[in-house]
């Protein structure tokens with residue numbers, strides 16, 4: 001049975017005061033019946049780990065290096081993230097693919113290093129509006145998953161979460177309908193099943209793209225949607241808690 005995971009990607013937002021206020025807001029909600037993780041910017045990771053100490057809310061990073069260690073100025077390794085107390089890392093977010101040229105090869109290297117460091121890799125896939133209009137969404141996500149499916153072992157897959165995020169729905173206020181989202185989640189699960197029935201059964205596939213408390217229940221009740229990767233709405237404690245409660 002896959003547990004719902006609600007993951008809050010803060011992107012390049014918040015200060016240390018905001019981090020404290022937002023996390024206190026989440027802690028005030030008490031026990032939530034799903035898995036919850038927050039992804040603050042790098043400088044606030046250790047603060048978030050200590051603020052959340054003793055709670056079930058886990059902390060993740062928004063990115064990591066594709067190199068293990070060494071002369072890579074400005075980069076942060078997966079070992080460092082684990083050392084800071086992070087337990088998850090987002091890899092291949094569409095903003096990183098589009099703005100920083102992250103390829104599927106880079107996504108694979110980062111995923112490999114994340115798993116080696118004991119982190120859960122939240123790997124993002126999804127098509128652009130142009131690709132959807134051309135009816136290419138399945139082709140695009142299949143291509144983005146090909147290397148992961150061929151290179152990762154069955155054991156590796158236990159530490160992978162897939163996030164399907166249609167680029168046209170990220171930060172736009174436009175959400176895929178529950179039916180549209182379910183259709184592509186089901187397709188992704190078919191791809192996983194071609195690799196292994198167990199991987200298909202156990203791997204969580206999150207939906208991302210303008211998830212809010214008002215649409216979360218409809219999305220999360222779909223058979224193949226196992227939670228959400230939430231951007232904008234994760235910066236508002238009440239809204240994020242509403243999504244977790246959904």
Ligand code: PEP
Pocket residue numbers: 009165169170171172173208209210211229230231232233
């Ligand atoms: C995201 O950045 O992963 C995201 C889904 O953003 P938003 O919820 O703001 O669309």
